[in-house]
Each structure stands twice: as structure tokens, then as C-alpha cells.
Amino acid sequence: MSQTASLPGDGENLPELKSDGALAPKDRTKSGATRKRDDRPADKKPNIFQRIALFVRQTIAEMKKVTYPTKEELWTYFLVVIVFVALMMLFTGVIDLGSSELSKLVFG
Numbered sequence: 001m002s003q004t005a006s007l008p009g010d011g012e013n014l015p016e017l018k019s020d021g022a023l024a025p026k027d028r029t030k031s032g033a034t035r036k037r038d039d040r041p042a043d044k045k046p047n048i049f050q051r052i053a054l055f056v057r058q059t060i061a062e063m064k065k066v067t068y069p070t071k072e073e074l075w076t077y078f079l080v081v082i083v084f085v086a087l088m089m090l091f092t093g094v095i096d097l098g099s100s101e102l103s104k105l106v107f108g
Contacts, residue, residue, distance in 0.1 A: 069077065
């Protein structure tokens, strides 16, 4: 006889099989009421210096994750931006010139 040990929570979040073979999500309704905000445990807010130190530590940790572009990539991005801005300036200039000529024709 072999027995299989069942862990607490085994199969709790698994979908159930319907009669037609499709999977149905398991019912996730609450068994009790949600706590009120006033009932939650009061967390002590750290003082201003601890919060500043935490901010600096987190900022340094995030900056270590940053991948900076190479010189060639940076030059390519720079040129793409300059060309895009030049094209937008040209487009805006043509639209402005066309609308001013159209307004001269309409209003004299």
C-alpha cells in the first residue's frame, strides 16, 4: 500500500474540469468580511533621515541595474533625434506656409 502525502493547500488554486472537458476557474469568494482600515496594525513611520537614507540606497541599487548605451549607439540615437526634429520642423513650416497662403486667398 502506498500513501501519498498531501501538502496543505494542494490543488487549491487549480481549475476544475467541467463536464464538457473545458476548464473552469475555481471559486475564489471570500469566507469572511474584509478588515476595516482602522483594524490594520499601526506601522511606525520611520523618521525623515531613515526615509532619506532608504531613498538613496534604493536609488543607487536601481542605478546599478541601468544599461548605458555605447558611444556608437549614442551617436546613432543622436542622429535619429536630429533628423526627426528637422523633418517635423519642415512639416510644420510647410503646413504654416500653406495655411497662411490659404488665409490670404480667403480673406484677401
